[in-house]
Amino acid sequence: MIYANYFSSVxxxxxxxxxxxxxxxxxxxxxxxxxxxxxxxxIKEKETGQYFKYDVLIFKHDSVLTELTGNxxxxxxxxxxxxxxxx
Numbered sequence: 167m168i169y170a171n172y173f174s175s176v177x178x179x180x181x182x183x184x185x186x187x188x189x190x191x192x193x194x195x196x197x198x199x200x201x202x203x204x205x206x207x208x209i210k211e212k213e214t215g216q217y218f219k220y221d222v223l224i225f226k227h228d229s230v231l232t233e234l235t236g237n238x239x240x241x242x243x244x245x246x247x248x249x250x251x252x253x
Contacts, residue, residue: 167204170197172240183244186251190236193247199231 210220
């Protein structure tokens with residue numbers, strides 16, 4: 167949960183980011199998807215019989231996360247979001 171942790175620390179240090187509605191929605195979607203992936207991984211660890219059945223779900227959500235983030239590092243992603251909010 168690298169993006170969620172980064173956004174959390176930035177918000178704790180500087181307050182709510184000044185993003186437009188689209189970028190704020192994007193940030194919230196990133197946090198949500200990371201939470202879903204984390205939850206699926208936790209369930210997968212506890213599963214004994216069909217351990218690998220969750221891999222398809224994880225892959226699907228990872229691809230959505232990649233689409234939202236462009237695989238940018240968290241600081242670069244937030245910088246991009248600030249830039250897009252100004253335009």
